[in-house]
Amino acid sequence: MTSDIPTMLRLHRAMFLAREIDRVEQDLVKQGLAHFHVSGAGHESTALIADYLGQQDWLHLHYRDKALLLARGLPLVEFFRSLLATGPSHSAGRQMSAHYSARELNVASMVGPVGNNALHAVGNAQAVKFHPDSPVVICCVGDGTTQQGEFLEAVGEAVRTGAPVVFVIQNNNWAISTKTPGQTFFDLPTGPAGSFFGLPIRRVDGVDLAATRAAFESAVTHTRATRGPALLLMELERLSDHTNADDQALYRAADELKSGKSRDPLEAIRQSLRESQMGDAALAQLETSLIAEVAAAVAEARREAVPETAGQAKAPYPPEFAHAKEYRGDAKASNLTMREALNRVLRDQLAANRDVHLLGQDIEDPKGDVFGVTKGLSTAFPGRVRNAPLSESTIVGTSIGRALTGQRPVAFIQFADFLPLGFNQIISELGSMYWRTDGSWQAPVILMVSCGGYKAGLGPFHAQTLESILAHVPGIDVVMPSSAGDAAGLLNAAFQSKRPTVFLYPKSGLNLSDRRTSDDTAKQFVAPGKARAVRQGNDLTLVTWGNPLTQSLLAAETLSGAGAELDVIDLRSISPWDEDAVLRSVRRSKRLLVVHEDNHTAGFGAEVMATVMEKAGLPVSARRVTRDDIHVPFQFERQIDTLPSYRRIMEAAAALLEFDLAWEAPKADAGPAAIAAIGSGPADDEVEVVELLVKPGDMIKTGDLVAVVEATKAAVDVQATVTGKVLSIPVEPKQKIAVGAPLMFVEADASVARQQATVTAERIDKAILKRRGAPQPAPVTIGRAEVPVGVAGIAGITGGRKVHNADLKGNWQTRDAGDIVKLTGIESRRWVQPGETVFSLAVSATQKLLDEQQLEIGDIDLVIAATGTPDVITPSLACRVADAVSTAGRASLPAYDINAACSGYLYALANARDYVTNNPNARVLVVTSEVLSPLLDQNDFNTAVLFADAATASLVQGPGHEQPTLFTFAQPTIAGAPESGELLSVPRAGEGYIKMNGREVFADAVRAMSATLTSACAAEGITMDDIDLMVPHQANQRIIDAIARRSGRPAHSIIRNLGNTSSSTIPLALIDALPTTKPGDRLGLVAFGGGITYAAAIATVGSER
Missing domain, CATH: 3.40.50.970 (Thiamin diphosphate (ThDP)-binding fold, Pyr/PP domains)
Incomplete structure (x- = not known):
């Protein structure tokens, strides 16, 4: 050992604290305060390696490496946080107590499957090999772990790639209760090995601290300098049971356990300190202080709270x-x-x-x-x-x-x-x-x-x-x-x-x-967890992914010809998967067919079906078409039998849709034989003709080389499959053709037997479909009065040109901008700019709503467009909008327009409510769009200052959806007093201007809106006093003020900067008003429009306003 006192004290601290942690952990387990303990006793000398490591180095450690973790700098309290599984622990209580991690110290996370860390260490080392500060990676394992394939592969990969990793094997001769001598690559039945994969095995007695220190220094220095691996074998003693659940006295001899105590690295460092003139009293005093540190760490950890949750398995998306x-x-x-x-x-x-x-x-x-x-x-x-x-x-x-x-x-x-x-x-x-x-x-x-x-x-x-x-x-x-x-x-x-x-x-x-x-x-970007509606329909939901989409689309096309429209959903993402898209579709179709290529039993289709059954909220008929529970055969026709085929998908769909299905096989072709293009492998669907080696009239025999094609991976020689005369060649060099398509036709020699044609595609027989009954699954019926119908979202778009009063005042000599505000309340309005139309505004508003609601047009059951200014009569604006926002071809749903002028929104809500009442799981898209500015006579003060251009889209839904609503609404009251157009008329584009008798319209509007809203209140058993806020048609501010005075209720106004946008005014006003309301507030929606039309509805604000 070194004579450097600070080094010995640092080593003693790590080793003694590790041993004391073991003792306290054992006590806490015995007290029932902890539940698992792994001892590191006897392995503490691994702490010596810390002296040769820098901050740039990495450690993938063994579960007995407490002393090394302490020497690396892991806080003492972290051991007890892990033991007690507290919230602040490195894993928030998720890891078993002996599996540590410290990102800030480059200590990688440990797990139970030992040996896994070796491959991580090698990958880690490969990544940092050329870093300028020459990092090394330490990988510590036990002798039992060296028998894991992962470890053996890791050493081989480190040698192959020259990875700067030091493998430290801590050999205590036991893998729990299994003796390892003679059973490892370093200790063979024939004796100790000198190398492994050509890597010298450095051996050291881990209880000899001086030798261990030197061995660590040599190995780390070698790896840091050469940027290649080293392998160090430490001979150690396991001085404790494997874990608290083990009793090594059951399988180790008493004399072995007794003699093992003499090989204690902690006693070795104590002896080194004594030899350096530290007396027993000083050493005891030092260790007493360390015991106190451990006690303080235990107390701190015990004060900490347990984790609040088990956490999320996946990181959140950006x-x-x-x-x-x-x-x-x-x-x-x-x-x-x-x-x-x-x-x-x-x-x-x-x-x-x-x-x-x-x-x-x-x-x-x-x-x-x-x-x-x-x-x-x-x-x-x-x-x-x-x-x-x-x-x-x-x-x-x-x-x-x-x-x-x-x-x-x-x-x-x-x-x-x-x-x-x-x-x-x-x-x-x-x-x-x-x-x-x-x-x-x-x-x-x-x-x-x-x-x-x-x-x-x-x-x-x-x-x-x-x-x-x-x-x-x-x-x-x-x-x-x-x-x-x-x-x-x-x-x-x-x-x-x-x-x-x-x-x-x-x-x-x-x-x-x-x-x-x-x-x-x-x-290009596709978010995980989002399915794609490939084809839209309401009769059957077909969910698939991967290869079977081809067969599914072919089946959908066939069934469409028989009058059944399928919603074909490509899941694309399996985890996460788009539950909402599938549920929305199934709630419309009430039939589900899941098609996938994986096994039937416990296939992912079972997860899809189980989720639908749990969450759809209505009866659903369902089937699966999957791979059979066998392996995929090599013979192609039997492969197709095993996998989801067009035939099997058709049979399942026909059963769900109540069709009788028969098959008509194609007639046998008795014509000339074809020599088909081939590819280089299963991935080839198309090849390019490189060279044709024969011409019409040539005689060929089976096996002759007739053409060369270029496939994905290589050029491919095409040999004749038949003997005879070449009749025609329908392709040319450089032409791309499908694999299996004819390269040439041959008049076969009748005296020579043809080779049997190889089948490379599913045979598509003709499906004969006959409907047994109309596909009309009975909807869930709820009494009209009981159906809560609401609006889940509203989106609005205005014309792109802002027109101030000052821009208009020059048209009239006796009026100024102030007069306009005084008479109408309008300071500016929005008119369309070049390129904007009633159609483009409607499409923009609809797409905005669908994006906000994370829906597609395939999720909608009906589209109603309210407009008094259509640019085309047929197709209707509703049909054109539905088509424009469809991402999967033509949508399958009803769509129509209504014209009730400025009352159009409430008339449309009345129609939507009727539909949803009879179809509680339905969604209705209500669109309003008006472009009035091109129809204004700029010299007519009564109209030119009032009207503006805008579009809105509202999502109306019934109780069959979990999505909350902005407000629910009662059946609107609609009324009218038809007239010829003397009061108000809007011509077709190019045929004149808007005409309005302003004085009579004002009087009629105030009277009719007040009366209609009163009637709507009466229908709901309330009075005007129960209305918290009126949201009237924004005709002009004088009318809004007048009905507010007459009713005594506040009225919301947005006309100042938008003008009169006809059918779009109420939904635009709702967008502005709802954030100012509270749940439960009653709104009085009321309108007056050309025709003359009146309408009112009572709405109740929801929790998601």
Whole structure:
């Protein structure tokens, strides 16, 4: 040992405190105040290594390393916080007490599966190898741990890559109750080994402190200088039971236990201090003071509260996710396949962030991944796109280690079938890192995994998806795109989210030409947990993801021809998944079909169905179409039988929709034989013709080389499958054709038997459908008076041009801006600017509402548009708006317009309430849109100063939705006094101007609105005195003031800066008024409009105003 007194005192402090912590922990367990204890007695000399470490160094430690943790600087109280599982502990009470972590000290989090830390340590070391301050990584394990595959792989990887990690093996000859001598790589049945994977085994007696100090210094110095690994074996004694749940006297001989006490490193440091002239009294005094420190730490920890919650398994998404708009590329400029889109995103991320590293088997050029996903990347980014050893646990484990340092590793797993080889790291480490450290550590590894079948050449161990098993792991996101735009958007989101993500990409979809995306992949974004409505309908909800989307869409198209419209939802994200989108759809259709490629039993479809049954709130008919509970066969036709096929999906859907289904097989083709294009592997859907080696008229025989095509991964020679005469060649060089499409047609020699054609696609028979009965599931009926109908949201848009009174005063010699305010209350109004129309304003308001409510038009059951200024008669404004906001082709829902002029909003609410009363689970979109400014005679003071342009959208819903409402409303009272237009008329565009008899309109409006609102109150059994606030049509301020005086109730006004926007005034006023109200307030909505029309409704403010 050294004669340096401060060094010996520092070492004694760490070792004695560790031993005292053990003693106190044992007492607390015996008192029932703690529940688990692991002793480090006999292993305290590992603390010696701390003297050779700097702040830049990293530690992946063993659960007996209390003394080393203390020497590194872990606060004493932290041991008891962990023991007692207090809220302030490093894990907020989640980790078992012996599994420590200290982000600020570069001490990585420990877990129960020993040996996992070795791969992290190697990845950690690989990440910091070239840092200028030459960090080293310490990895401590026990002798039992060295038999774990993870540890053996870690040493091999460290040697292969020259990682600066020092492996410290603490050999006490016991793995709990199993003796290890003669059973480890360093202690073979034939005797001690001198090296492992070519790495010298440095041996030291851990009780000999001087020798141990020298060994640590040598190993750390060597690794820091050479940037390569070292392996140090410490011989130690386990001086205590394995844990409080163990009694080593049951399996260790008494004389062995007695002799072991002589090998105590704490006694060794005490003896060194005595030899340095410290007397027993001084030493006892010192240790008494240390005991007091431990007691104080225990008392502090015992005063701390327990954790309030068990925490969240996943880190929250970045705040910008809440406002990010989905973008899947420009459909008009789509030229990148999924493979190309993934490659482009990875290239962009590598270019933008030097911390991004790719690791996987065969991902370097020239191969660039077995499916070509990484083609060109290792050439463009040498050293950051690397081939990995043939070990999934090494790929995942070292990637986690890299992520702990701040790198952004992307780990490639060639086939999902190989994921189980890395499941230990995925389940125990990747999924738990954030949670078990209370967010101190994160491991944002992205696992890129090809998956699925539906291709000839695949079979068992090359065709699984395994998403249900992955979704079962807390703490990781699991996604599976089915198109290039979804793939690019989800991968960009995975990089931004910084959550560990398993990115499953269907290999059969990598090169699909009909699911391409545009070149602007850097802008594409799809939030995890958001499904996509691929097709809209109300008769059946079909939920799927990945490969089966193809078969599902084909089935939906077939059923549409028979009169049944399917809502096809591509889940895209498995964990998290979009419960709301599925529930909204099922509440409309009342039928659910879930289609997935994973196993039937405990497949994720069961989770979807269970959630629907728990939360839908109404009876639902449901079925699943899945892979059978067998492995995927190699023979392609049997593979299709096993997987969800078009035929099986049709049969399930037909049963749910009450169709009789028969099949008509295609007629056999007796024509010439075809020689088809082939690919280089299962991922190829399309090839390019490079060379045609025959011409029409040539005679060929089976096996002749007839063409060369270029596939994804290689050029492919195409041989003749038939003997005969070439009749025609329908392709040319440089032409791209689908795999399986004919390259040439041959008149077969009848005397030579043809080879049996290879089946590479599902045979699509003709479906003959006959409806047994109309698909009319009985809605849940609730009596009219009992149905609470409300408005869940309102969005408004005004014209883009602000027009002040001063801008208008020049039109009249005897009027000024003040006169306008005095007579109307209006200071400015909003008129449309060039490019804005009644349609564009309506679309903007509708899209704004849908975005705010996180809905799509497929979630809406009816659209009603109120407008007195339509720009087109047919199609209606409602139909055009529904079409414009649809993201999945033509929407399937009723939509119509009404014209009640300024009363239009309340008339529309009356229609919406009728619909929802009969369909309590329905949602109705009420749109108002008016563009009046182009119809104004600028020389007519009565109209030119009043009218303005705006649109609104309101979401009306019944009780079948959990979403709260801004207000509920009673059945509106509608009335009128029809007239010819002498009082008020609005012409068609280009056929004149708005005309209004202002004096008579004023009198009629005040009288009619007061009377109509009184009638609405009477219908609800209340009086005007019960109204807390009137929200009248904003015709002009004089009318608003007059009805307020007549009723004695306050009236809300927004006309000053908006003008009279006809049917849009009440919803715009509600947007402004609701924040000033309180739950339970009664509102009187009342309007007067051309025609003449009147309407009023009583609304009650909800809790979400």
